[in-house]
Amino acid sequence: MKAKILTLATRHSTGGAQMNTYLVASKLAERGYNSQACYLFKHGEMEIDSSVPCNIFCMNKASALNVIPSIFRFLVFCIKFKPEVIIGFHPLANIVAVIYKFFNKDVSVLATQRNPAISMSGFTRRIEKFFGSHFYASNICVSNAVKASFSEYPQAYQNKFIVIHNGIDGFDTALESKVFSRSFFSLDTNDFLIGFIGRIHHQKNPLFLVDVAESLRNKNSDQKVNFVFVVAGEGDLESEFRELIKNKNLDEYFNFVGNLSGDLVPHFFNAIDTFILPSLYEGFGRTIVENMFFGNPMILNDLEVTREVAGDLGYFTKLDPDYCVDTILALYDKSCTGDLVLESEKIKARANSFSVSKMIDGYQNQIINVSKQCSED
Template identity: 25%
Template sequence: MNIGIDIRPMMTSPRTGVGEYTFELLDAVFKIDQNNQYFLYYNASKQTSTNLPTWNQPNVHYVITHYPNKLFNSAIKLLSRPRLDKIISKKCNLTNGLDCFYSPNLNFVSLSSKTKYILTIHDLSFEFFPEFFSKKQILWHGAVNPKKQCQRADTILAPSENTKRDIMNYYKIEEKKIKVIYPGLSPIFNSINNEQLSTNKESVKQKYNLPNHYILFLGTIEPRKNIVGLIEAFEKVYSNLPIPHHLIIAGANGWSNKEIFNRAAYSPIKDHIKFIGYINSEDKPALYSNASLFIYPSFYEGFGFPALEAMAMGAPVITSNRSSLLEVAGDAAYLINPLQTNSIIQAILDILNKPELRARLIKKGRERAQLFSWEKAAKEWITTITN
């Protein structure tokens, strides 16, 4: 088969969560499948290929166009041109064209009617919580028209049953058209040995100037992650902690986050709240492993990678009792109501004061993390695409 893939989600630097998802999935697919031909498409008016990974397999081909992005997106929106499958076929001399085209995320896409379209929808947060998005983002989603894309798609992939239900209920898409493929855990969390981890823990501690005891949040700094609520809970619980802790907030800057930074800057315990910015993938295992606990009190997630990563590295996890986080966590995390500060406070106190609970969550978390594999996800993806 000739399979086109939109790799534009990997063009941002640093990579977003969707960019990481795209990379890990494709990397696993290309290690397994040497038969199908893959055509990786991206558009860039400037040189951005340095942001993209390089796969050297003989069945993997890169296809680039250099249209100005605004003009390119507008043409697709208003004229349904250019057709991406036609571009790929012409540039690669494909006599029979593409059999299908896969988009790992929403984007401006136009295809010939004969080309099958497979689309991943990660979540519908932009529909349910527009207040958490900038005006520019809201306009972008309106222009992309997610509902129309779901109607056009031959198959929709969802990372969780929760996202599948949301697509069915909100966009009225029939169930048989949607397939759940759970994402995997990056190999970086499985391949590191104890000796290397021990060395990395010390170097990461020095690199980010970390305290001996800290509670960790890792995710994009944006309103949907409920970081303001976390800061408020930390302020109230701080004086009751068995030993002093810092709140470490890690992750790339998102949008509409001025309130988050202001809330921390004017906190009465601001000296114990620290933002350390974007974390390189190789530093994440040690960062999680050093933490007394990991907390992810998000209002809504399509999957929730950080909770799973923290479990893999032996950090007891606190996360929200809503959206897909219930699926990811199972019985391996302490579930809280993200709207209730007291719920977050109690969870922190219980984990830090109850060694048996802490040990149980660590054990169950490690076991839970092993259930999610990119190899498994890649095999399911290949079966879905080729069928």
């Protein structure tokens, strides 16, 4: 048996960091490591395969009353398990991993940065910056764009950086027709569907879609086809989002299909005609890669990270509703003439650049490096 590894996230819920917390632990276990996944708080459900233990230290959402008890239970667990490496998947998780290092100086902390520096709160930023400069064995960024966002941090912090892109495997892309996938969501077979999937949260900028729908209504006066935004996900902005749609009489332009997991996720991407991601910021953009497996055209906010992941295969917008509508109308015309076939094949080919095995190779190399450093010390 190789080294004992713990992966740690702050929240157990649907999300890229949370899913990768379990994925990395399970894939390392397949390579002979004694690995387990840990979560400080339970914020929702997440589909797992039970290949490795999943430890949740508080079955409620984080609050001022349960933060310290949850951290304490994790530290007690570590004292018993005696991990040699802890991999953090959220800023607070990175910090908590270092707190355990105060009890066991031999443990190596591999931090990860999954969002740009601006996404951290001021208090967390100050602690994480200090801990990262002094106690991380390495600091894994999920994209070069994330790495660049820390350019004003101390050099001691930046010296720990390494970029390991997220990986995605296991999507069943050999599905039946779009008609079959649309039946899962009761979607009309004749509509042109623009897919949005993610948390309905400020970061994902879902309210921008209302502006696009308004512009689409104005520019599609001849009603050549019904354009519908298919919204998958839940979040704290959902009530405001729905109310805004209702107030602007745009209900016919939106179809909410709820939070998706399991087989419904590939059916979502198979059902839509184009994908839209108006996020204000992203660390990597997992849904971009998920969509690329299905070859759907992509309308993306013009960010360093969306260009890094999508390459030259996206339609990039500075959050201009009229540009988005012009793109949607052009894509509809191309879909009618079959001009999207070559573009779709190129998009599918790029998806293969982001594999889970390549990602796990990167994590394993970091584990091997810190193990060598410990043995030399």
